[in-house]
Amino acid sequence: MPELALVLQMFLIIVAIAIVLHKSKFTIIILISAFSLIAATLYMMNQAPDVAIAEVAINAAIIPLIYVISISRQREFIVLDKIRHGFIDPNEKLTGEVYEALTAFTSKNNMKLNVCCDISGSEEVLTRDLNVDLILDKLPDSETYILKGRASNLLFARLKEDTKDIEHIKIELIEDGDALD
Amino acid sequence: MIYAPVLFVFIPIIIAIAVFLIKSPKAHYLVFLSQAALIVLFVLYALFLSANPDQNIIVFGGWDARFAISFYNDWLSLVFIGLTIFMWTVILLYTFKINYAQKKLFFFLMFLEGVFLGLIQTNDLFNMFVFLELTTVLVTILIVYRKGGEAFKAGLQYMLLNTVAAMFFLIGIILLYYVYGTINIRVIASEIALYSDYNIVKFAYVLMITGLCVKAALFPLFTWLPRAHGVAQASISALLSGLIVKAALYIFLRVNFDMFSNAYSMSEMFFWLGAISALVGVVIAMSQKDLKQILAYHTVSQVGIIMMGLAATGPIETLFTNPAAFGGLLHAVNHAVFKSLLFLAAGSIIRVYQTKKVYEIRGVFKTMPWTAIVLIVAMLSITGAPFFNGFISKSLIKYGFKQDALKMIVFTIVNLGTMISFVKFSQILFGPKQKLIVDRQYKQHFAMSLLAIASLVIGLAYYPIFKSLFALTWGGALYLDYLIYIEYIGYMALAVLIFHFVVKRDYLPFRLLRGSPISFLTANSIFVFSMIVIGLFVFL
Amino acid sequence: MNPILSFVVILIGIYGLAVSTNIIKSVFCVTIIEAGLILLFLNLGQYEGGLIPIMEALGIEIVDPIPQALMITTIVIGSTITSLALMISIKIFHITGSIEWKDFLKRK
Amino acid sequence: MPLTKYILIILLGLVLAMFIVSFADYQEIYNNISRLFYETNGFLDTGSRNIVTAIYLDYRLFDSLFEAGILLVAVSGINWISQHGAEQENAHFMLDKFKTPELFITFSRLVYPIMLLFGIYIVLNGHNSPGGGFQGGAVIASALLILFYIDLKKSTNMRVIMTIEKWLFVSLVSISAISLLTRGVLFTNFIPLDADADLKSIYLIALNIIIGAKVALGLTAVFIAFLKEGR
Secondary structure, three states, X not given: OHHHHHHHHHHHHHHHHHHXXXXXXXXXXXXXXXXXXXXXXXXXXXXXXXXXXXXXXXXXXXXXXXXXXXXXXXXXXXXXXXXXXXXXXXXXXXXXXXXXXXXXXXXXXXXXXXXXEOOOOOHHHHHXXXXXXXXXXXXXXXXXXXEEEEOOOHHHHHHHHHOOOOOOEEXXXXXXXXXXX | OOOHHHHHHHHHHHHHHHHHHOOOHHHHHHHHHHHHHHHHHHHHHHHHHHHOOOOOEXXXXXXXXXXXXXXXXXXXXXXXXXXXXXXXXXXXXXXXXOOOOOHHHHXXXXXXXXXXXXXXXXXXXXXXXXXXXXXXXXXXXXXXHHOOHHHHHHHHHHHHHHHHHHHHHHHHHHHHHHHHOOOEHHHHHHHHHHHOOOHHHHHHHHHHHHHHHHHOOOHHHOOHXXXXXXXXXXXXXXXXXXXXXXXXXXXXXXXXXXXXXXXXXXXXXXXXXXXXHHHHHHHHHHHOOEHHHHHHHHHHHHHHHHHHHHOOOOOHHHHHOOHHHHHHXXXXXXXXXXXXXXXXXXXXXXXXXXXXXXXXXOXXXXXXXXXXXXXXXXXXXXXXXXXXXXXXXXXXXHHHOOOOHHHHHHHHHHHHHHHHHHHHHHHHHOOXXXXXXXXXXXXXXXXXXXXXXXXXXXXXXXXXXXXXXXXXXXXXXXXXXXXXXXXXXXXXXXXXXHHHHHXXXXXXXXXXXXXXXXXXXXXXXXXXXXXXXXXXXXXX | OOHHHHHHHHHHHHHHHHHOOEHHHHHHHHHHHHHHHHHHHHHHOOOOOOEOOEOOOOOOOEOOHHHXXXXXXXXXXXXXXXXXXXXXXXXXXXXXXXXXXXXXXXXX | OHHHHHHHHHHHHHHHHHHHHHHHOOOOOOOOHHHHHHHHHHHHHHOOOEHHHHHHHHHOHHHHHHHHHHHHHHHHHHHHHOOOOOOOOOOOEOHHHOOOOHHHHXXXXXXXXXXXXXXXXXXXXXXXXXXXXXXXXXXXXXXXXXXXXXXXXOOOOHHHHHHHHHHHHHHHHXXXXXXXXXXXXXXXXXXXXXXXXXXXXXXXXXXHXXXXXXXXXXXXXXXXXXXXXXX
C-alpha cells in the first residue's frame, strides 16, 4: 500500500512540473483537475477522507469550471455595435470592411470577436464595468466609422496601428478617469 | 465583563451585516453607534483588566486550554485595541460624507474592524492565520473598490504576495504543532525551551519570520506597499499604512518575543533589517514625484524605525520597562496617528486639486487653510520636532542605543532623510491662492483635527500618561534642556540645504529609483532569497 | 509517503510563481502550493496502524485528527483566494488589454 | 532570463536542503498528546463519531465561524467587482447563441438528482460518516451549477442569495453563542455535556445544515457572478 502512495506522489510532482512549464492555458486546466484528483487520492491514503471530499468537491469540480469561464472571457474582444440594430446572427457573415478589419485583428491575436448591440449606459460604465473593449459608431451623414476605446488598453493601441491604412475610420480615445481621491 | 473581547470582535461584524441588510442609506449611521459602543466597552474592559489582571484569558468551549481556541489580553493588546478603535472612528468620520451611498464600503470596513480586533486578541496560531487571510481578502477588496485599472493590478499583487507569505506562516505553524502537540501560544511559550534547539523548530521559526517580513513590508519585500497606496482611496491607505502593517509587527512581537521568547537571540539581525529598510525607504521616498508615493515609501522607512526600536525587547514584560522597546511601541502608535493624518490630508488636497504630482500643487496654505494647518502639525511630528509625539518616541529609541556610535549615525541619517523628503512634501504649502472650488467638509476637518490633537496631546502630556498608565518615570524634564531645540533646527536647516542642491535637481540616481519598480516575479524570487538569508542567520 | 516529496511540490509551486508570465499561471501555482502544503501536513501526522478518525468502536487507534480539521479551512480559504484573483484578472484583461506580468509595469 | 532561473533553482535547492536537515531529527520529538486526547474523549464530549467534524464544529468552532465569514466576504467582494448598473435585458451577444449540446443536457439531467442527493447525504450525517457542512455544501453547489449549464438565461437574483447568506451567518453565530446560556461557556454545543450522544448530535446536524446551505449558496453565487460577468 505505501509503495502506491510513493508512486502517486512522484506522479503528482510530474504533473506539477507539467503545469508550471506548460504554455497553452486550456491543457493546464485539465492538468489542474488531474492534479487535484491525484492529491485527493493521496489524502485518502493518508487516512483523511474529509479533506479528500473537500478537495474533490471544491478544487476538482468548481474551481476548474471557474478557470474555464475566466479564460474564455479573456479571449473575447467585445465590440458594442451602435450602428445596425438588426439581430446579430453568429453564422451570418459580417459585411463591410470595418468588420473585415475587426475579424482580421481578432484572428491575428487568436481572440474571438463578440459583437453585441443595444446596451445603454455611459462610456465610462460600459468600458469599466461591462468590459466593452470597443464601441463602434457611425456619423449619420458621413461614411466614416468611429472606433472608441480606452486609452490604457494595449489591444486598442494595436488596433490603431492595424487600421491606419483604412481611410474612413476615426479613432477616439476614452480617457480612464483614475479615481483621484 | 470577562466576555468583552468577544464583543469587540462581533459588534462591528453584526453592525456590518445590519448595514448591508437594511435598504435605506440611513442605516449607515449605525456605524457610529457601533464605534460608540466599542469605545465604552474598551474603557470598561481596560478598568476591569487593571482591577483583576489574572482574568485575561478566555477559553472558548470550556475545554482544556491546550486544545481549544482562546483569547489573551495584556497591556500590549489593550494599547493596540484602543489604537484600532480610535483610528476606525476617525476614518469613518472622514469617509462618511464622501461615500454616503456606498453600502458595501461600510460593510467591508466594519467587517475588517471586527476581524482586526480578533487578530490582535487571538491566542491560537491557526486562528491567527485565518484572521490574517481574512484581513488580506478584505484589504484587497477595499483597494479594488474604486475599480480603476491600476487599482486592480495593485490589489492582485497585494493579495497574491500576502497569501503566499501567509501560507509559509502556516507551514511554520504545522511544524510547531507536530513538535509541541498544541497550537496555543501561551502553552508553547511555556514549553519552548524543551525543543528549541532542534533543527525543525528553527526551520519553523525561519518560515514564520519570513512570512511576517512580507506582511510587515520590511526591507527586501516591501514592493507591494507603494503600489497598494498609490491607488487606494485616502481613507483606505490611511488604514493600510496606519494599522494593517502594524498588525504584522504586533504578530512579530507575539511570535518572536512572546512565544519563542527570543530563543535564537536574533535582535541584532532584526535591528539591522529595520535600519536597512528605513534607509532604503527614505532614499526612494526622496526621489518620488507622486504625493501618495512619498508617503507610501515613508511608511516603509518608519516601519523600519519601529523595528529598530522593537528589536531591543527581551521577554514581553520588558516591553514596558526597556526604553528602546517602549519607544518602538510608542512610535508604532504615533506613526499610526500622524501617517494616517498625512494620508487623509493628502487625499482631500488631491480631491480638490485633481492632481497627484507634488510639483503641480501649490498654495495649499491659502486655498485650504484648515487642511494646511493640520498637515503642518503632521509634518512636524513625523520629522520629530519637539512638543510633538514623533519626538518622544524617536528620542526613546535613540536612548536605547546611546553608546553605539554606528547605530546613532544610521539613526541620524534616517532622520535627516525624513526631514528632506518632508521638505519636498511641504513645497505644496507655499504659493498664491488658487481659485479652486473647496467644498466645506466639516466631518473631514473634524476627523483630521482629532488626529492632530491626538499627536499634540501625546507630545505635550507624555509624562503624566506614562506615569498613570504604565508607571514609567523616564524623561521627566525632556523639554527643559535647550539642546534638543538647537539640534532639531540645525538638522532642519541642513535638510533644506540638501534638498535645494541635491534632490531638486533630480539627478540620475533619483530618476533610476523612481523608474524601476520590482515586478511580481522578481518579488517572489527575492522572497525565497530572504528566506535563505534568515535561515543562515538562524542555523549558523 | 514521506513529507520531503510533498515539500518538493511546495517548492515547484514557488518556482512556478516566480517564473509564470501571466496572471492565470500564477493563480495555478498558488493552488499547487496549497495542495503541497496540505500533503505535507497530512504526511507528518502519519504512523503505522493509524485508522480513519471515525470512532466506530471506542478504543481504536486513529490518525491525528487536528490537521484534517485545519486543512478543510485552508482549502476553503484557497478557493476564495483563487476565485477573487480570477475575477480581478478578468477585469484587468478588459481594462488594460493584457494579463502578462510584464505589461503591468509600463507607466503610461 | 535563463540565468535567473538557474539561480532560482539553486535557491530552492538550498531551502529543500534546509528542510531535509531539519526533518532528520523529527521522528524522536513527534508529540502525540493531542491525538491521544481526541482518541479518548473525542466521542464522549461531542457525541460525533467523526472526530474531524467534532473538532471543527465543537472544539474549534471559532475557526469555522470565521471560515464561513471569509466565504461571505469573498462572495460580496466578487459580486461588487462584477456589479454593473447598465440595464441590458434585451442585449444579445453573438457568442452566447450557441446551444449547449444535446448529449450534455440529457446526461446532466441524469446526474443532477444523484449529485444533489449525494450532497444532502454528506451534509446530513456529517457527524457519523466522513463529510460535513463544507464538503456537502460544495457538492450541492456543483450540482446546482449543472442547472446553469443547461439553460444559460436562468436569471437568479443575486441580491436574494446574498441576503439569505447573511441571515445564515447571523444564525450560525447565534446558535454557537446560545451555549453561553446553557453551559456558561461560549462557542460550543449548547446541549449540556453529560447528555446522551444522540441528543448532542442534534446540534451537530443543525450546524452542518446551516454551514452546508451557506457554502452551497456562496459557491453558486460566485459561479453566477462569473457567468454574468460582463453581460
